[in-house]
Amino acid sequence: RDLETEGEKVIDAEKITFRQLANTYSDRKLIPAEYQGDTKVRGLRSHKIQLGYLKTLIEHFGGLRVRAITHSDLEDYRAKRLQTPSRRGTPLSLASVNRELTLMRSLLNFAKRKGWISRSPFDTGDPLISVADEVKRERVLTFEEEERLLLACAAPREHLRPMLICALDTGLRKSEMLSLRWADVDLEAGLIFARSATTKTRKARTVGITPRLREAFEQMRKLACGDLEALIFNQRDMKRAFATACNLAGIEDMRWH
Numbered sequence: 001r002d003l004e005t006e007g008e009k010v011i012d013a014e015k016i017t018f019r020q021l022a023n024t025y026s027d028r029k030l031i032p033a034e035y036q037g038d039t040k041v042r043g044l045r046s047h048k049i050q051l052g053y054l055k056t057l058i059e060h061f062g063g064l065r066v067r068a069i070t071h072s073d074l075e076d077y078r079a080k081r082l083q084t085p086s087r088r089g090t091p092l093s094l095a096s097v098n099r100e101l102t103l104m105r106s107l108l109n110f111a112k113r114k115g116w117i118s119r120s121p122f123d124t125g126d127p128l129i130s131v132a133d134e135v136k137r138e139r140v141l142t143f144e145e146e147e148r149l150l151l152a153c154a155a156p157r158e159h160l161r162p163m164l165i166c167a168l169d170t171g172l173r174k175s176e177m178l179s180l181r182w183a184d185v186d187l188e189a190g191l192i193f194a195r196s197a198t199t200k201t202r203k204a205r206t207v208g209i210t211p212r213l214r215e216a217f218e219q220m221r222k223l224a225c226g227d228l229e230a231l232i233f234n235q236r237d238m239k240r241a242f243a244t245a246c247n248l249a250g251i252e253d254m255r256w257h
Contacts, residue, residue: 016059018069018107021116022054025107030054053103056081061104066111071125074104078128095129096221101129139253141168148249157241162216163233166257169210174256178235183228185209187217 032052033043037102044050061069081097108120122128141149146168153161164178176194186195187209195206209217217232224230246254 013067014067015030016066016067016116017110018064019058021066021107021111022062025110026051026054029106029110039072050103053100056100057104057107066108067117069108071120071121071128074101074121074128075125077101077104092219098129099129102235139252140257141254145249145251148229149245149251152245152248157245159234159236160212160241160245162220162239163235164237165210165216166233170207178231178233180232181229182221182224182232185217185232187214187221190214 001198016072024223030047032047032113033045034041043139060080061073064073077099078101080232082090082094084092105120105122108117111117137228148219150161150164151212153164163177166172167174170177170192172180172192173196179195180192184195192207192209193230194205194207220232224232242256246252
């Protein structure tokens, strides 16, 4: 049957392919985040990551009619992806495949709301997304490793040292830390104000400044020329510098997160 909703073009629900569904969903949902003040009104901050997942889904399901996709098809996709090599040459993690399936579930729920399918295939069999089975990473630096890592932040990686101190002493997420401006730091009060637009929870929060972080900030602020809107941290070559510092410090299996 033909459907037309919210001014969209007429779509034949019987014939709609997954590629058509994906394109419609992408145009409406997988767009850059838009804000009114500090409030996100539409879109996603992670839209580029989601578009990457969507590309993979289209490669597998693209030509299939949406109404023809079954629970067994999703099971086969899950099994295939768990055997697919990652960029490191190892099989994709369950967490990665779960994220793809979570997006797939969102697309099919979107199709259900539009009336293009009567029931999502995710609801017709055993659960396909099991977060409880994911391997949890709980790698934490020891004090000795922390000392070695900071010592490895010598030229040309000296810009990494205050970033590491900030991350270690405040627990700020990488995106929160890299979004900090001098206007967000009150050295007299010893506080950092993480704005709601930069936090994962979309809620502003305040964290304290340790003595060694204060010292790092004071040294850096001398170079800021009094511009309160200037970003505090220079993320130049951050990923490579961190990997090199870990290697020099003899630290394995450590990610910034």
